Amino acid sequence: MIKANGGRYLAAGDATTYVGEPPKSRVAIFVFDDLQQIQTWLNSPDYKALRAVGEKYAKFRNYAVPGVPQHGSDH
Numbered sequence: 001m002i003k004a005n006g007g008r009y010l011a012a013g014d015a016t017t018y019v020g021e022p023p024k025s026r027v028a029i030f031v032f033d034d035l036q037q038i039q040t041w042l043n044s045p046d047y048k049a050l051r052a053v054g055e056k057y058a059k060f061r062n063y064a065v066p067g068v069p070q071h072g073s074d075h
Helices: 035-042 045-054
Strands: 008-013 027-031
Touching: none
Parallel strands: none
Antiparallel strands: 008 027
């Protein structure tokens, strides 16, 4: 469903905390080219149906964070 809406998984699983409060449980990071793709995904009937089931078992926190340009491996 992520890929179908223009995104891709960057990371998913249990987070390792080094400073501060740990996440409540699993974390997933998705990459989208723009905020419109995120809105399209969040408003899709497929996502809404899965979210309705998921909310019976977990709390969700969704954030959008602007990306930064990636330059060579030395940065």
